Amino acid sequence: MNAATSRDCTVATPFLAVTGATGLLGSYLVRDLLLAGRNLALIVRRDRKKSAETRVESLIHRWEETLDAELPRPVVLEGDLSQPQCGLSDEDRHWMHWNCSELLNNAASLSFRGEDRSGEPWLTNVTGTCNTIALAREVGIEHFHHVSTAYVCGLRTGTALEDEIDVGQAFGNDYETSKCEAEKMVRAAGFSSATVYRPSIIVGDSQTGYTSTYHGFFAGLRLGHTLLTRVVKGSTSGPALLGLLGVNQADHKNFVPVDWVSEVITHAIGTPAARGRTFHVTHPNPLSMHTVGRVIQEAVETYSAAASPDDPDLCDERWFADNLRTQLDVYHSYFRNDPVFDRRNTEEIAGHIPCPPLDDATLLRMSQFAIDCDFGRRQGRPTVPSASAP
């Protein structure tokens, strides 16, 4: 099946429309949903150089190379969520009306701050979700799936239940506020079912270390990596730096590998009993900040090139810490203590899909991948041969 032929007719098996397919999680969802036999229609925007079709083709092609198997071609609908009707043509909306019964809204802006609500993250996360809901209603989507974030809990402490959303919490940044507003809109939209998936901080592939975005854990790693070029090996003592940054080593953060998040969401989408529920797609064993600091230290000292002791521009540990603190300001909310994410719904529906442990070896593999590809500036090659990274 290719896009051209599949669009010519109304098919017996309804399509799942998906947004955000070109992103980190989206690319894994495309792989897993296609392997699960779903017909997909991807709403993708063009970039400066490539059409939506070309972007999707290269994504599928990379998976085919990794899997060493052919994948069916999704239908590509060129669109931008920030536009009314998501910028889709009349013809494409007409096609959706006849062919799509479900929609997975996974696209988002991961910008943390945006003072102007006409810019990101508001534009895609709030206006874009509003446009996606309107599009879904117009074309008759019955079942709406929405990727939110566990951090709609904002600055809450204690236990955050999957069934809770707005309990008057304050938020750590505009991204969290925008995602919470979006989730409430989805819930209020009146679809036959609206199912919400709330991952915690997504890291790379648990098998290969592959990632294409560098938030959360990788933000700390990237700063450590960059700053190490100004200090000698050993100056980046993880625990000491965490102390200087004001991070309590006993605090915990919840990280989840992208391949597991995708597997859980794919399974839930295919499970009627999951419809209408909310899932904390979170790790059962959060990491202590002590572990995070220790692994980042080990990773940069192993894989990054430190300054040499006779470098005239050498800086001391205080300089390192001051720079880290300044640059990490925007990410400060990432490094606060997490509440306990109740995950009973996730256990009930996807308890048979165990979340891979994020042990030192796994985190170091992800760190090595990120450093080797210079945090996305170079083409990255997975460090372990596996069939799970594009």
Ligand SMILES: NC(=O)c1ccc[n+]([C@@H]2O[C@H](COP(=O)([O-])OP(=O)(O)OC[C@H]3O[C@@H](n4cnc5c(N)ncnc54)[C@H](OP(=O)(O)O)[C@@H]3O)[C@@H](O)[C@H]2O)c1
């Ligand atoms: N990464 C995390 O730690 C994390 C944690 C919890 C929840 N989440 C949620 O998981 C989902 C996927 O995140 P990710 O990490 O995979 O992000 P990502 O790699 O940055 O991907 C974002 C995707 O959204 C698309 N997109 C953004 N704005 C759009 C617009 N206006 N119109 C059409 N497409 C648009 C992007 O398309 P382009 O390629 O064209 O830019 C891309 O495909 C998001 O809903 C996010 O909030 C992420």
